[in-house]
Amino acid sequence: MRVLILGGGGREHTICYTLSKSSKLEKLFCIPGNGGISEIAETAENISVTDFDNITKFCKENKIDLVIPGPEEPLVKGLKNFLNKEGIKVFGPDSIGALLEGSKSFAKEIMSKAGIPTAKFEVFDESSKAKAYIEKKGAPIVVKADGLCAGKGVFVCETKEEAIKAVEKIMEEKIFGEAGNKVVIEEKLVGEEASYIVITDGYNFKALPTSQDHKRLLDNDEGPNTGGMGAYSPTPLIDPELKEKIEGKIIKPTLKILEKEGYPYTGFLYAGLMIVNKEPYVLEFNCRLGDPEAQVILPRVENDFLEIIEAALEVNLNKIDLREKNDSAVCVVMASKGYPGKYEKGKKINGLEKASQIPGVVIFHAGTKKINNEFYTSGGRVLGVTALDKDIPLAIEKAYKAVSMIYFEGAHYRKDIGKKAFKYLAT
Structure with missing residues (x-):
């Protein structure tokens, strides 16, 4: 298969890295890509992920069989509807399904209709x-x-x-x-946040490994919110009993109501949850993989990932037995100085080769550019340093060992990624 990934962040590098191992892959492309992605896929930096006409042209010129969008914007703007008319397959929801992320009021109305637990709310225009x-x-x-x-x-x-x-x-x-x-105004829920991401064909779904991300910029969940400063998987917060509640009270009714309304949902469905007294509530839905959750989830999937996506597109997911590796994964995000505000670009990154030689370490690029075989910073979040090991404490140790070998001017990272798991592991 000839596959095109849309996006240029850490999530997209992770998708590319995962698909590059598939026996079903003939060639991999990425629009626009980044420094790290350019090593495993053919990139086209000059095309935007919402430039549907040029994406279509690129697909036809390169005989693309399948398009997988990383970010939500192209899906919300109708990428699937547009490319399907041209006979090009897209893994992701259509513009109605993508409204689960694209419109908070739409998502709340769907939850209300299906009786899905969420904060009490009102919508105002x-x-x-x-x-x-x-x-x-x-x-x-x-x-x-x-x-x-x-x-x-x-x-x-x-x-x-x-x-x-x-x-x-x-x-x-x-x-x-x-x-x-419009605004949605809702009650504030107090508990612990977790991410639950499934892959679905509209009728059946398979849960991906559980994860927990770290949104705040600074240690101990202080400082401003960011796109995510790190993640770990699996999270002991989601035990088998809670998993059953999430699937029974949230995932199944969501897919069922969308199917009933005539919009079966295909793709990744991400439920951002607040766990309150062991009960799950939906804070938000996303129509794509999380970033940096993808960096700890996909490396823990044992199957050929392209096979899973093909099964979902053929409405055959029930035939797939999704297998998780026993290893735990931890991803530490290294960001530019000033992020999530204004930051400088063009800082040379040193130590990548040495750090990536540690067994079990994979470095996913987010905001990087490759110039004359050297890597330079080009975004707020620069790298996702991911480590796999037999348990979370060992994976944390390994991830930070790799981080300590990497240098660019002004690099900022949290020192406590994964430690949220410790209070559950101790019980």
Whole structure:
């Protein structure tokens, strides 16, 4: 098979790395790709992931059999609908299914219809009504812009004043543009966050290995939110009993309601969860793999991953026995100085070769560029240093050993990735 991956981050490098091992792969392409991806796939840096006309042209010129989008934006904008009309297969939901991520109000309405556990909420398209509701409800409260905001559209507010300010920023100042035409206002859930990601053909699903990511910039979950500073898998937070609840109360009813509404959902379905007193609640749905969760999930899947994707496209997932490796995985993100705010680019990265020689270590590139066989920083999150070992403490030790060998000016990383697991491992 000739496969095209869309995207240029750590998640996409992980997908490329995983598919490059498939016996079914003839050739791998990636738009736009990055420094690390360019070593295992043919990249096209000059095409945007939302330039559907040029993606179609590229697919036809390179006889692409299958397109796998990494990020959500092309899916929400209708990539699958567009390419399917041209006879090109896409692994991911159509524009309606992708609204689970593309519109928080749509996702909430689906959850409401299906009786899926989530925070109590109201949707507003007028800022005056949203503000009046906040005055009535009080705080703490959560304000969310309805549309895609690159992960920045959620405001967890401890006071009414903060919440009203959030509404003004979203709906009046339009800091997210059209994505802020509506807001979802919901109660604040207090518990522990976890990610649960499945692969589905619209009717059947297979759960991928469990994981937990670390959103905050600094140790002990302090500092601003980021795209994710690291992850580990499996998470002992999700035991067999909780897994059963997540699948029975969340995944199955979600797929069932979408099928019933006439939009069977194919692709990755990511449930961002809050676990409150051992009960799962949905914070958000995503229509793609998590980043950096992918960096710890995919290396733990034993199967040929392209075979799983093919089975999903043929509505044959029930015939697949998805096998997990016994190893644990930990990914530490190395970011540019200043991230998630403004950061400098073009810093030379040293030590990659030496670090990647440690058995069980794989370095996934996110914001890198390859110039004359040297790697340079080109993004906020630069590398995802992933290590596999027989348990989480050993994988943590190995990941940080690799991190200590890598240097670029201003590199920032958390020192406590994976340690959340310890309180569960001790019991």
